[in-house]
Amino acid sequence: MSRPVQALLSLIAISICGPLVSSARAEERPNVIPTALPLEFIPQQIDVPEGFSIELVAGPPLVEHPTFATFDDHGKLYVCNNAGVNLSADDLEAQLPNSINLLEDTDGDGKFDKSTVFADKMTFPMGGVWHEGSLYVASPPNIWRLTDTTGDGIADKRDIIVDRFGFSGNGASIHGCFLGPDGRLYWCDGYHGHEFKDKDGNVTTSRKGSYIFSSTIAGTDVRRHSGGGMDNPVEVDFTPAGEVLGTVNIFYTRPRVDCLVHWLHGGAYPHREQVLEELQTTGPVLGPVHRFGHVAISGTLRYRSGALNPQWRDNMFATFFNSGKVVRVELERSGATYSAVQREFISSENREFHPTDLVEDADGSLIVVDTGGWFYRGCPTSQFARPDVLGAIYRVRRDGMTTPVDPRGNRIDWPAQTPVQLAQRLGDPRYTVRQRAILESAARGQAAITTLRQTIERRDILNQQGAIWALTNIVGKTIVAEEQSNQINQNTSTLQLAAQEAIRIALGDRNPLVQHIAVRSFSTYPDPLAKPQLIHLLKSEHPEIRREAATALGRLGDPTAIEHLLAALANPTDIDRTEDHAIIFALIEIDDAQVTRQGLVSDDPDSQRGALLALDQMTQATGGNLTSQDVLRLVNSPKTRTQLAAAHVFSQHADWAKHSVEVIGPLLKATGTLESREIARQLITDSLGQDGTDALVGRLLSNHQTPIEITELLLDAMTAGNGLTLPASWTEPLEKRLASDEQAIVDQTLTALAAIKTDHFDARLQQLGNDTTRPMLQRIAALEVANGQRGRITDDSLELLLQLIHKGSGAGLGAAQRIGSTALTTAQLKRIVTVFPSARAAHLTELIRPYERSSDPEIAKLFVNSIATAQNVTGVPPFLFGNVIKRFPQDLLPAANDILGRIRIAEQAKLARLDKLLPLIGTGDVSRGKKIFFAEKSKCAACHRVGERGSRIGPDLTTIGANRAGHDLLESIVLPSSTIVRDFEPYNIVTNDGRVLTGLIVRQTVDSFTIQQQTGDPITLARNDIDEMAAGTVSIMPNGLDKALTESELADVIAYLMSLRKLSNNEAAAQ
DSSP: OEEEEEOOHHHHHHHHOOOEEOSSOTTTOOOBOOSSSOTTOOOOEEEEETTEEEEEEEOTTTOSSEEEEEEOTTSOEEEEEOOSOOOOHHHHHHHOOEEEEEEEOSSSSSSOOEEEEEEEEESOOOOOEEETTEEEEEETTEEEEEEOSSSSSSOOEEEEEEEOBOOOSSSOSOEEEEEOTTSOEEEEEOTTOEEEEOTTSOEEEEEOSEEEEEEOTTSOSOEEEEEESOSEEEEEEEOTTOOEEEEEEEEETTTTEEEEEEEOTTEEEOSOGGGGGGSOOOSSOOOOSEEEESSOEEEEEEOOSOSSOGGGTTOEEEEETTTTEEEEEEEEEETTEEEEEEEEEEEOSOTTOOEEEEEEOTTSOEEEEEOOBOOOTTOSSOSOOBTTSOOEEEEEEETTOOOOSSTTOTTSOGGGOOHHHHHHHTTOSSHHHHHHHHHHHHHHTHHHHHHHHHHHHHTOHHHHHHHHHHHHHHHHHHHHHHHHHTOOOSSOOHHHHHHHHHHHHHTTOSSHHHHHHHHHHHHHSOOGGGHHHHHHHTTOSOHHHHHHHHHHHHHHTOGGGHHHHHHHHTOSSOOOHHHHHHHHHHHHHHTOHHHHGGGGGOSSHHHHHHHHHHHHHOOSTTGGGOOHHHHHHHHTOSSHHHHHHHHHHHHTOGGGGGGHHHHHHHHHHSOOOHHHHHHHHHHHHHHTTSHHHHHHHHHHHHOTTSOHHHHHHHHHHHHTOOSEEOOHHHHHHHHHHHTOSOHHHHHHHHHHHTTEEOOTTHHHHHHHHHOTTSOHHHHHHHHHHHHTOTTOOOHHHHHHHHHHHHHTOTTHHHHHHHHHTSOOOHHHHHHHGGGGGGOOHHHHHHHTGGGGGOOOHHHHHHHHHHHTTOTTGGGSOHHHHHHHHTTSOGGGHHHHHHHHHHHHHHHHHHHHHHHHHGGGTTOSOHHHHHHHHTSTTTOGGGTOEETTEEOSSSOOOTTGGGTSOHHHHHHHHHSGGGSOOTTOOEEEEEETTSOEEEEEEEEEOSSEEEEEOSSSSOEEEEGGGEEEEEEOSSOSSOTTHHHHSOHHHHHHHHHHHHHOOSOOHHHHHHO
16 A cells, blocks of 8 residues: 655745855855745655655755765765756757756755755766765766865866766766775766777777776776666666676667666677677677666665665665656575566656656665656657756655664764774674775775784674675775886785785685675686685585686686686586676686687587687687687587577688588577577578578478478578579579469568569569559569669559559558658659649658659759648658758748748647647546557557567557556657657668668667668668668657547557556566
8 A cells, every 4th residue: 555645845845945055166156045945846746655754855946957866974965966958969068057966954854955066067967976085976978086175065176087988968878986895986888889098099999889887996997897789777786795786778679678687797788789799798698687668767776774674675776767666676596696576666646757866865764866857868758858847856764764873973983993993883783884884994904904804704794794895995995006106016915915815714604695795806806816716616506606706717817717617617507697608708808719629629518618609709819719610510519509609609700601501401400499590591691692502592492391480581581682693493482482372472572582683583573563463562562573673663663652652542651661762763753742732641751751862953843832732741740841851942942941830830739739638548448449559540550569469660568558657658649759769769771772761770780780661571781781871850650640540549549558567477478
């Protein structure tokens, strides 16, 4: 049971509205003491569970659009405060509109009453951590250290400690920083790349992917912890053992899934495949701990104190920007990683409640940051900013919760504490005191070593943990101090040796968590003397310790560990993917090909596979010395995943292509997974034209016992080729397929024939084109294949396509799309304008695209004159129309702009219609809505999938009701281009042969893009075949769908979509 709690204005107005201090110097700044919160600000109505309460602790003008926050040692809250603007990267760097505010609770009532602009003129700060007197902040394109040296609450010293990171302004950039228990800074980087340079300006590394980074506090020793093609890792936190877990937006796409991820050292993660080229992979990409769905995940934390509920200690909390929720995630060990269960915590029905961050206060209460309605850039909820909806900060407590005495330990005289007293405080019940005791012990250096060692030996588990982390921090501080003093030498410092000697004691501890932390320490800072114990721990009964031991051995880089790592892969205990990754990546890091090759001749298939994958990814000049024969021997492995690994490695070596048929055959014979078939398809495409591959394809096509899925795979492989020569063995089976009575078989064969240079089938193709019993689009496809000019259509075909459009049949949209994606002649452009006056809005949207590429003044004039008379021109997206006319002659622009003005007026009318339709939400019938959704009238299922029904062109809607409000769903139907979901942005692509394709990028590799247009099957294009490519702003979802339905039908569809909240058991198992 839950209850709504209103953060009441009357109770808090005076208490939180204290002095607002600008960033001017103290003698210049006036204190502003408002008498109340702004009248336009209304605290959010937020539901909390029974037994909990929520209160407003900071609102405007103390903060207006807070995004992320962090406490310092004294309970001051540093808040990233946005100016309520959505700007590009260039504009952010030019205007520097955002700031970091310092909030203080001067009277100790738990509410903030003073605000100082700690750092103004920032681009887009997204997070921060306080450490040893400075705030470490990710504000693109840099990682900053901000310091107040005078004590006035203003950062007068700003240092860039790491740069430079790419960003676009949409929030998918660097987030952080976060302080690891190992004493290192961590931060997340979104998918905009980075480029680091040395002090002389030379580029040391440059990559495009998303990464989790760490560095020393000084910004040195920058490491890529893990990376991949995910869109936007947001925040991370650390388990008691120091494992890195974090939230990430768009971990998967199609369907989009936001996730909680266990970020492993050296891990490679989804979803953009081309990024894998800049990573050392250990097999399939790693997966998540938990799938949230499409929620626009944001901040997260590990809950430490347990004050809200002792059973929640070490649970994760996370914020859902889209649906206005905070959820709790219970973690449980699963192999060498975790599984998770999601629990609801707080929520709001107000669609403008957008929680972005969470902070645990020292008393165990939870601070919730609500940014308000300003953000839309890349936001899946709406493309319309609402900066007038201000944000705020709230506090969640358990009813009757007691506040511990001195929760931050500020009454402790820390400088006067002896090492023994500090060691005792490592087990303090207050988590903030424990953390401070770790840092204070580390600051004592040599003086604390003996006490910390004795603490580990005493076996008090909580104190042991703190002692290991304190010693790890000492090692890190020692390394930084040597760097800064330029006294680095070949010998490890005495202090580091003593600290690591003490940590080694914990490797033999009977408590697995203590062991794990010690191993994690050696993963961070390798210790050669720990090698025997780490090798022994590869046989631990605890998978997480085995995984971490493998990582530590890899970091150590000693080739004598290789035989033990290979043996660990052959462990009779079934190891999971995370442990498997750690072992193989350790082999890669050690980077000794000669020793690792011993694994190829092992009797164990898993050892063979690990050696193969490691050798393939090694950075030695020899590249691991792999030969095609090494790989071909393993293609016939009795173990499926070893066979797949061998096939995958083979597919990455173009110079081995002459042996492709030796790999394709076994792959197609195997019981087969999607992965094996995809590898086979790519190998066939790449090796078509070789006698062996052509003969194999011919035999399989001719054999009537070949499974349908294999036949379809072969034809898909042909389709992806270009300019193929027709082998004799293909002729008969392709002729039989063209003569089939099944439309799908003929369609797929026609698509494949378009990639083959031959006139052998022309007579049959002409028959198909003239057969009036055939579907019109199939007839046109046959004629175009016979024509032999990809990217162009004949005049006869154009007339047939225009007939389809005129009839208004279901194939009309496909016909319009076919015309719009074609390189047209001048005569054809003149012909098409004649159909503008009566064309439907969806058809018109496609038909006008070719005119954007015309530079003929006569064509431009005909276009303007004809489009002005079009009945449905106001249904054309204004962005698209503007792009078409922007290069027209100056004398035509007044008339063209008049038409654009009409379109924009119609767009405003849609906004008014949206407001009018809002009362429909909640009035529909779910069962009727389901029937309408899958009916031809709505065409929803033609692009969207729900469960196992529908197509995968647009976003999967299986759980849409769990993360999109009714208002958002209605807006996406009435104004489809205003609510484009990130990763479903359309792209406009011009090929070298003149075709113009508009659609979604559903897959990217190093060599190709796969495009899904509004209708039809996906099309794969080689990167070398693309002349131009640019992101669009017009959704491929057609305008006017709301007009195709009555208001009651629209209400029913919305009701059905809102009911879609969770996967069925079968669907969940499939994912």
